Amino acid sequence: MIRIVLVDDQELFRGGVRVALDAQDDMEVVGEAGNGREGLDVIAATRPDIVLLDMRMPVMDGVETVGALFGPAGPQRPPRVIVLTTFALDAAAATAIRRGASGFLLKDSTPAFLTAAIRAVNAGSAVLAPDELGQLFSADVEAAQTPAKGPSPVEFLHLTARERVVFTLAARGLSNSEIATHEYVSESTVKSHVSAVLGKLGLRDRVQLVVYAHDNGLLD
Numbered sequence: 001m002i003r004i005v006l007v008d009d010q011e012l013f014r015g016g017v018r019v020a021l022d023a024q025d026d027m028e029v030v031g032e033a034g035n036g037r038e039g040l041d042v043i044a045a046t047r048p049d050i051v052l053l054d055m056r057m058p059v060m061d062g063v064e065t066v067g068a069l070f071g072p073a074g075p076q077r078p079p080r081v082i083v084l085t086t087f088a089l090d091a092a093a094a095t096a097i098r099r100g101a102s103g104f105l106l107k108d109s110t111p112a113f114l115t116a117a118i119r120a121v122n123a124g125s126a127v128l129a130p131d132e133l134g135q136l137f138s139a140d141v142e143a144a145q146t147p148a149k150g151p152s153p154v155e156f157l158h159l160t161a162r163e164r165v166v167f168t169l170a171a172r173g174l175s176n177s178e179i180a181t182h183e184y185v186s187e188s189t190v191k192s193h194v195s196a197v198l199g200k201l202g203l204r205d206r207v208q209l210v211v212y213a214h215d216n217g218l219l220d
Contacts, residue, residue, distance in 0.1 A: 098211060
């Protein structure tokens with residue numbers, strides 16, 4: 001079962017989402033909260049796999065909550081976070097992704113899209129395509145300045161030639177199966193390479209891989 005916590009200040013919205021998620025055979029809502037501060041307590045008590053987190057809430061908003069979850073004082077193994085927004089190019093959502101969230105969804109997404117996104121993020125995949133992330137970062141209040149073309153980061157230079165190819169394809173949004181077809185290797189081999197790349201670069205998932213590639217100008 002995918003264990004989920006809902007953090008949103010609209011009780012009616014939480015109730016509707018809970019009904020949709022609890023109807024799934026592989027999902028269970030294990031807790032709810034009306035703001036980020038309450039959410040941190042619920043997350044600590046329930047240890048969910050996924051947190052659906054609203055960006056605009058009283059007491060503690062979504063950006064602050066993500067910062068607390070993924071900061072130095074946060075849990076050793078924080079849950080994956082999907083932030084919820086009311087419009088696409090949300091600067092707060094971009095900042096939350098840069099701080100550690102695994103993607104964002106519009107609050108008017110269909111139940112089918114929401115459940116598919118939860119399964120994807122739980123499996124370590126990205127919700128957003130790299131070009132969508134790039135557009136989102138144009139509104140990011142914490143975006144790093146576009147780097148001048150120069151030497152690659154030191155840790156990137158530690159990747160093997162094949163790992164760099166896999167990194168580039170993954171950062172451009174290809175799935176493991178698509179990379180396997182592109183490189184004429186097995187999907188399990190691709191999974192091993194992706195895992196090695198994430199480990200060497202100190203990244204949690206593919207979303208952070210795309211952020212890393214974007215910030216360091218590695219997709220030019």
